[in-house]
Amino acid sequence: MQQAATTAERGKLRCSCGACAPHICSIPAGLDASDLIRLDANVRDKRVLERGKTLFRQGDAFHSLYVVRAGSLKTFAEAADGDVQVLGFHFAGELAGIDALADERHQCTAEALEHTLVCELPYARLQRIARDIPSLQHQFVRIVSSEIVACQAHLVMMGKHQALERLAIFLSSLAERNGRLSRDTESLVLTMSRQDIASYLGLVIETVSRLFARMEQDGILEVDRKSIRIVRPDRLATLCGNAVKPSALRYDSYIA
């Protein structure tokens, strides 16, 4: 097995946009710096999405995976009758498009919730490189499997928890993810609509609105439109019980 890249080498790569690709395979995959540079070269480019624009649509042919660099996405499945189910939200550092690997077609639509930057990782190129780097393939399987785990956590939330708990778990998850980006786990900006939150939680919008009001009255949150301050993280955590928080897949979770 090859020597892993030094911390300095990885840090340097991570500063460029191309840092997306190395994340997929760094330490645990045991790659060296030249491998990383090779992957780095295979990030096609950044793409900018305005709010409401789609990155890919349900049914589209699959070509690439995407890493959110800045901004946020929602992914959702749409039934023939137009019914929408929001499946997840994706923030900086998180990955989208993995459910398309199964049959080379996207199973959901990814839409920008705000001005958003993504990096595109053409899958054909990733595969070509992976042929020479067995550990990358293995790493890849682990990443796809993580998405199953995230989806199962979402399922448990829907199956076992009532409305107030679901919202608490959702907000905790956002706070946690936000904390990794900004070091602030007590304030949130909700880039998604109340309708999106409701769909994600399997509720109607009125219920979500009332739950926000209730949490504010109870002194747990301060809610100002899209801005949330978690006044009592302890009580929010209590509402979550010992639930596993569904999240989105992070590249970083594969870096030691």
Place this chain on the structure above:
Amino acid sequence: MQQAATTAERGKLRCSCGACAPHICSIPAGLDASDLIRLDANVRDKRVLERGKTLFRQGDAFHSLYVVRAGSLKTFAEAADGDVQVLGFHFAGELAGIDALADERHQCTAEALEHTLVCELPYARLQRIARDIPSLQHQFVRIVSSEIVACQAHLVMMGKHQALERLAIFLSSLAERNGRLSRDTESLVLTMSRQDIASYLGLVIETVSRLFARMEQDGILEVDRKSIRIVRPDRLATLCGNAVKPSALRYDSYIA
């Protein structure tokens, strides 16, 4: 790329227990007969499970994937407070254990619902072989990704459909899977308890019991304990709307 195995060669392999492994990678992976035989040799062995026995437990170290040969399994996640969420049911030809690839630890428990036979596929051996057969690795990623798609369908069912529709979707899914094994899509034997069904659907047992009664009164089903006859498949389908049925992953779905 190598020549794919002939139909005859594949048929022969499929008759042995070792047919589990070849399924994972046959036609679309472009393997030849010697590859198949090599995989065949790497099915450790059959395991027999009595009703109630576990194949693996949440938290266990991951070693192998399993294919159900006969009988059935349920998989479920258990919270710290003992709350259980059934995540799926697995019948002959279906795969279990995939969610453990992410961090080498099983994320759920798999328990036999009846006298059940499984084949064990030691993952370390699969990996070793895959190193020489790139298409197998790719195939593997597809399989894992399929599990995401199945989980998302389950999520849509929980998020968008009310109780009666959920049960209808569940029964349709079972009938469909049953049909592939027995050619009979109109009668079912439910190997799982009402409690298991309730948990899977995110309901309580009393609700499920009442729904069965209602469907029977409406002339859609004949319910006799664990045996179900679908008297009016058309009306059951109507209740399902155009929902995608969540299922479990089949090896066969990767055979052309």
Place this chain on the structure above:
DNA sequence: CGGGATTTTGATATTTTTCAAATATCGTGG
């Protein structure tokens, strides 16, 4: 500043759960 979209709020209806009890089923030992 105006107007459409989003969100909130209130009143009511519906669905589902909860609690309690009755009934049925299953496995086991006599």
Place this chain on the structure above:
DNA sequence: CCACGATATTTGAAAAATATCAAAATCCCG
């Protein structure tokens, strides 16, 4: 083979949670 106890399932009545419908308030954007 039957009885018995444990377990699972069904049924009923009432409570709770959530959805629906309607309208008001607020926000956002040009």
